[in-house]
Amino acid sequence: MKPGTRLKSAADDTEVMVIRTGGGTIECGGAPMGEAKPAEPAALNPDFSAGTLMGKRYVDAGGQYELLCVKPGKGSLSVDGVALIVKDAKPLPASD
């Protein structure tokens, strides 16, 4: 999968843009994400339902994965069942 690919959640409204990825399965709401929405929506897994926030970047602990949320939803993001976390960036003063 190349950087820039847009993935849609099968379980909620979340959409992400892939910035960086390893070989694992990217999921939202507990279900694998895909470039198209499935005909039948997947059930939202309560363990992965903390919600996604527009414009936040989500990363794994190993720094292999980075996803930008471009559309928010009720599900939360994971890779192979391991939850991703919000990347905290130190706010910079506006420079341009």
Add this chain to the structure above:
Amino acid sequence: MNIALLLEMAAQAAPDRVGLVCDGKRWTYGELLCAARGACALIERSGAHYVALLDESSEAAVIALFGAALAGVPYCPLNYRLADADLAALLGRIAPALVVGDGKRVARIAGDQGHTVLPRREFTLQAQEPVPEAEDREYDPGAEGVAVQLFTSGTTAAPKAAILRHSNLLGYILGSVEFASADEDDAALVVVPPYHIAGISAIMSSIYAGRRMVMLPAFSPEGWLSLVAGEKVTNAFVVPTMLGRIIAEQDRNPVETGSLRAIAYGGGKMPVEVIQKALALFPHAGFTNAYGLTETSSTIALLGPDDHRAALASDDPKVRARLASLGQPLPTVEIEIRDEDGKVLGPGEHGEIYVRGEQVSGEYKEKSALVDGGWFPTRDAGYMDEDGYIFLSGRADDVIVRGGENMSPGEIEDVLLTHPAIADACACAVPSVEWGEAVGVALVLRDGHLEPAVDEIKELIRARLRSSRVPDRITFVAELPYNEMGKLLRREVKKLLGD
């Protein structure tokens, strides 16, 4: 990846919020996105390979930038101040283009190059015609697609075509701007010309932050101050010469500037005197010095508001000196100082500034300038202190080599400017039979002062620096030559001193 994502996200999150004010007209993010989609259709119909802008800043710059991105065609704003022959040559390098702006001039100087020309008003009107299938269409030129092509100012040679890919520009914005982080009342005053990298990054970062842009197509200090007061501007970016003129005007005819919270500056060397006056005149504003290049998608190092205040308040000469520094690297880039052989230098050692990171393209249409490991040699000379603050001493090409000894014009100029009778100074290499090169200086006398004796100036340099830095040639001029961005044109001073 596509930089149009920035506008799509802004329009999705807040379609009815005003994103741009220009010539009294207000544009919402939703309207800007519709117009960008309309521009994409126009560009595709024209068959153009580039989208050029030959115009001052206006809504057309925003619409053309994102329209070109959607169409997968590089956006290439041109410097309308160039002479006809130079401009015609650049237009020839991007034919066939859709040129937005001065149609009469294009017809006159490049009428046979196959361009499609639309004056600003026509382009803006036609772009607003609805495009039926726009909503469901995927626009993706890929990460490797070129978003922007900018011709460098060519202060030393013919202009080079610097290339910025979607991945470079998105890397810069996503790494340095928090989405929708601006308050509803925030407004950024954009006055940098559209053909400058800071003009392009201002559009992208304001839109992604959700900060309303207020465009001032042509700079004047009165116009700038009246927009600050009228639109309650909170953020602004200026080049040093602009700030100097704004201060003088605000001194003469003060207006209400209490809304200004953040003033960023860059694009040339800021005289310490100007920044000190500015800090006193705008006590509620935080000042940020931004250092960057076209080839790095804008800012790579920052001296933030806290650094400015700490420098002003400190008794420590090391901390005080930071008022003249470029600040520290952004967390998303790496910066090193290297010598001529590429060896990494330690704190305090003078060399060339190298940078790498996602936002760094370092690439020209003709060839890439990147060296091993993706590092970009900026050709800027400088050093880093032990806390990572970077100090610029000039262009590497401006270094004076006297009898094998390298000296930077900056250190000589800094000493000259401590003389009460000297308002401005430029040091550059002059030919020397004995040494190959020697130091020549052009000086501007401060109003109301008498011209200091040549020996006095030589003694000043000898006492503060080394005897090798003592100028061989000293001349007084009415003013030094600067370009419209406040960049000192050293080659012209060199000519003057060489004669």
